[in-house]
Amino acid sequence: MQESAVDLVRAKIDIVELVQEYTELKKAGRNWKGLCPFHKERSPSFMVSPDKQIAYCFGCHKGGDIFAFIMEVERTDFPGALRALAEKAGVDLPEKHTHGPSKTEREVLVQILAESTHFYQEALTQDTAASEYFASRGLTSETISTFALGYAPDSYDDLWKYLREKQCLTEDIMKSGMLSSSGNKYFNRFRGRVMFPIENSVGQTIAFAGRILKEGEPKYLNSPESPIYSKSHTLYNLHRAKQAMREEKSAIVVEGYMDVISSWQVGIRHMVAPCGTALTKEQITVLARKVETLYLLYDADTAGQEAIVRNSLVCLEDDVHPRIITLGDDSCKDVDDYWKTHSLEEFRERLALAKPFIEHYMDMLKETYNFEQVQLKRKAVDLFLEALLKVQNQVEVQEYLRMASHAFAVDGSVLLSEFHKKKQPGKVIKKVTKEDSSHPFSSPSHVLMAALLAFPTLLAEFPVLQHFETLPEEFPTVLLQFVRKEADFDEGIDLVTLLPESIRDKGHMLLLYAQEHGVLDSAEQAKQVMTEKLRTLVEAKKKELLSQMQTAQTSKDAKGWFTAYTLLAELQKTA
Template identity: 35%
Template sequence: MSLSPAFLDELRARTTLSALIGRSVKITRAGREYKACCPFHNEKTPSFTINDEKGFYHCFGCGAHGDAIRWMTEHNGLPFIDAVKELAQAASLDMPADDPRAAQRAERAKGLHEAMADAAKFYAEQLHGLAGAEARALLERRRVTAETARTFGMGYAPDSRTRLREALSSYGDAMLVEAGLLIQVKGKEPYDRFRGRLMIPIKDARGRVIGFGGRIIGDGEPKYLNSPETPLFDKGRTLYNLDRASAVSRRAGRVIAVEGYMDVIALAQAGFGEAVAPLGTAMTETQLERLWRMADVPLLSFDGDSAGQKAAIRAAHRALPLLQPGRSLAFVTLPQGQDPDDLVRASGPQAFEALLASAQPLADRLWQHELAAEPVTTPEARAGLKQRLSDLAATIQNSNVRHEYVTEFRSRFDAHFAPAPRAFTPRGAGRGAFRPGQRWQPPEAPPSPATQAISAMGIDAPLAKAVLAGLIRHPGEIAHHVETLTILAHADGALGRLFEAVVDVALEDRALDSERLRTILATSGFDRQAAELLRADQLPFTFTQKEWDAGRAALDLGEAIAVLAARPQVDAALAQATAAVQARFSDEAFERQVALVRRKAELEARLANLMLADEA
């Protein structure tokens, strides 16, 4: 049956997600959304949200995410087509008429799945028979236990051109060739593709065998041989062990991408069941999207050799255009010349766990790679580094993330190449007010454009109050936004002074909690202002509420701080552009004015998305 994207979109639009999930999970309304304790992992504080407007659910605890169809397949355990049929019936939506050609394709795919399953069974039987002695010896040398081999369905392809063909002769040569199990050469009899190899089944997300990876037993090339592209197997869209790792990653709250099958198998045997691997190709956009469905920040742990590190940076470059707020990558750097399998066997699981805990963020990896790409001892080389960093940031499609990367790279560049401070030596005695023994103080730097804009335009008082309330409730977030908050402290009046006090107190004590912060503010004369700010009923944001998921509140608070800081700059620039248009109209001035109006509307939309709707 062929289901068009338009039909599936209509099905989702007709399905009220909260009502669907509410049949089996206790949910409560929270503004525009609903919240519940996540049904995919054990928790006491609700972190599972349902958004009917956008038609998706998301758990900030384990990362479970999806729409109505995915709920039916992952929570209720239905096959995809059965989930669609059940939702269509509930929505009074007729299923599309059967397409004879689609039915033929589905029937052929069914036959291919059965052939692949029987091939996997044949290879497994050979591994445990007389012919599989060498393959079993290889597994013993790699310390792969018999239980692990059975868990992953490992097998052995006899060193024969016809054994599999004969064993699966009932399917016919044509189907076995289409499945990638036989090789057809014009004018010759088909023969077995895999011969004399340790066989590793590759499965789809539903656990069905769709291909194989074969490792040579002795000497020979290639060392690893994958199934070719078939109607079932598309290596660029598949991750090895995806079927087993999906559930484990939800419980672990992470997913680890490694280079090869044996790395995945060794890590699973060591207790890291959330590992997956691409299939002999560079990480593709589709594979990255699959990883992001499992975790917001997948961990990439490629081999420590030069080839592995090149693969890591290629994945980093490929991920950049796809980044979203909160969605990134992190990199685990292995000892030189080692892969995860080597490390776990030599040093144990704890060594790998320690590396995971110190994973390198994407921005760090990109900066480090570009800085080391070539010497930066000349102005031209430094300009080249700056250009490369700028070009990388420009590939990011999301404007908010792109802006953050531009700012981050510029800050790192300026800090890295800042001139060393020089001692001040006066030219002769008696000049100016300088006295011998007095420490020279450099002149105060001119205010930044952001500071000038805030001084000129002021800040949005209601939003500033909400942000201050959020900072008082979540003081741990102050250090994450200290540069922006320091700029906001230049605002005139009580709000500016309160921003300054909150930042100063938090920087003196990084382990500050909300109660301690309020106590210190009270001693500084800000008790009444803090108490007024914490009246949550007049501040409709997650981060101002007393009981809300901390992860969601932190994300929303960061977004609100960004909007609060950006507004005065946009308003100031818009005022200048409007004045320029009124003074002397030009296409350039008008286009700038229009662009700033759009920018201001974007900020308003970002802010509107943060607000909690009144409960019905």
């Protein structure tokens, strides 16, 4: 990608505004601070610098410029981040060939899926039965276009031929999941099916789901996993739902793609679906980073209710407490069905009535098991306590035990006793460990160089630094050598902007760390910090030289002893 396009995107997008789309930020001096969107934390450790246009987390040590941020938060590569940010900034990117030596494997496969999406969309306009299917489901042409719905003709090779005409290699088409093979024969994977493109978090098609249009098995067919598609990491409709999720501060997880699409059409935009009934830890992590409340809305049949329990327990293991939406109408098998007879206002009422999973589970067990029979009542209590073991906050555990005592008509002390019998040390209650305080930027060498980068003219006030060819860590050593090389600088110059591009972001992050810890409030304070850190480094250097002298004396290395002695004497003069 041309560098000018990258620079133009970088110039048009402010990192503070970008990050605020993912996490709430509050002003903290010259910078902004909030909870990290990369990992789960209780205390904010994520800093954003509008001056440096970088973001950095002091907890997980991840960060960088706008591109690095999107690559991490959206789990995409640089081309994907550039595409998403260019679209946001209104920057037209130069067109590239479908395939060529400059294309990465990911770019090649994404392009194949994009061409396939276009092919299926065109095929839909030419097939009456496929068009009538979507119309019978109540979808408008606008919705069909929004979700890029299409049709795979009942042909063994039309898509394959089309992609070959687009200069795509058969080997790459196979790798993308669009072809199947039998022996030496290749054929279209999807045939005679209405097609649902599955996109990644920046809107690139990475897989498909196809529903058979006529009779046949399987009813639903999905793309296999590929270098660009991981079922456990992908959520259907996430890239469209992100804006509404930020506004609503919540997400609704449903079972089916049609549930998502029909809900979008009536105005519920913060809805996603896993690519299968199982909600994975990876998907839960993605959602928990983006919203405050997670709702589950699964089908009313037995399989759907079992999925609610199974997926809620996985959520609780990650300290995410889902709320369960019930539609309140037994005639509706799913939310797609619900819209045929119910309004948006009625749905929002059901949303407001959603209960935390543990409370919902109590109700569910009471309805499922006959408490008149002791063994069935015991079974229900056992299942409830097993679920409660997943809850990590002990205040919540205590309150749920109190509620269960009333709901199940079991003495509270008995419930507590049974709960403790089930609890095994280290099995369930996950202790929250304090984040590692030994941050890589907290070493004397790093702090010293942060001060020197911020106030480079201080170099002349510390002649003792001339005795340090290297520092204990590699990055501070590189910075020290750079500052010496750039010794002829103007007052007030931003030295970090002159760093080689490969380490510039890291230099910005180092300064951000120093600012957060009050090292760079003034030149005088920076000087005091440098004095303190140099004292530590000098003492360590003296011990090193004394050790070298002792080793040289033992081995009768007179030259080595004299060299170390001379360096030690010079160090003591200037220290």
